[in-house]
Amino acid sequence: MALNVMLGDEELRRRFRACGLRLTPQRAAIYRALVATTSHPTAETLYASVRRTYPNLSQNTVYYTLSALRRAGLVQEVNFGHDGARFDGNVTPHHHLICTACHRIEDVMDERLDRLSLAAPVTKRFEVRRHRVEFYGFCERCRRKQQGTGGRR
Known part of the structure; x- marks a missing residue:
């Protein structure tokens, strides 16, 4: 996963608060992992990556968090037809x-x-x-x- 951006704690809290989302350590880790990469990972790839830090993380939590982040406009779900949904932490036009x-x-x-x-x-x-x-x-x-x-x- 290539480095995209690093988010400070205050910026992370601001983004979640602006969208009305509760910030938990697991949500923060999932979001940080997503905005730190340009690889457009699948939910499964994110789960495997974040689970190294949070071994008790459930795959369901990853799916739920990605859905909430997508609805809040903090991430994009993209589908290019070859392997299902992927996620993009870059929400600027590109x-x-x-x-x-x-x-x-x-x-x-x-x-x-x-x-x-x-x-x-x-x-x-x-x-x-x-x-x-x-x-x-x-x-x-x-x-x-x-x-x-x-x-x-």
């Missing part, structure tokens, strides 16, 4: 690169993508609230692996 070989997901921050707009006839029929752009292909690691095998798959 897009994704998805490797079709290893399913690695990377964030893309590009203002040009944020400014995408639809033609006027479409926007008269449909009010766009948000959008997400996904690019599918091969990550650098999988491309190198493929080149090392002569491109055979």
Whole structure:
């Protein structure tokens, strides 16, 4: 899990309080683990990670906490179709690169993508609230692996 951001105790309390969520040590650990990574983990991956610190943590607590955090707008649930729901602690507008070989997901921050707009006839029929752009292909690691095998798959 790559480092994304570190949250201080006061900032964590502020975020939870602003959303009306009760802050428990387990919830704090789950949220911190999620915002500290850019890997878009599954609930199961988060459970395994946080359980190292909280051995009595139940998988149910992780699912319930992720659901509460999602409803509060503190995390995003994303689904790219290959392995179910994943979670993203980055709730700022961004897009994704998805490797079709290893399913690695990377964030893309590009203002040009944020400014995408639809033609006027479409926007008269449909009010766009948000959008997400996904690019599918091969990550650098999988491309190198493929080149090392002569491109055979």
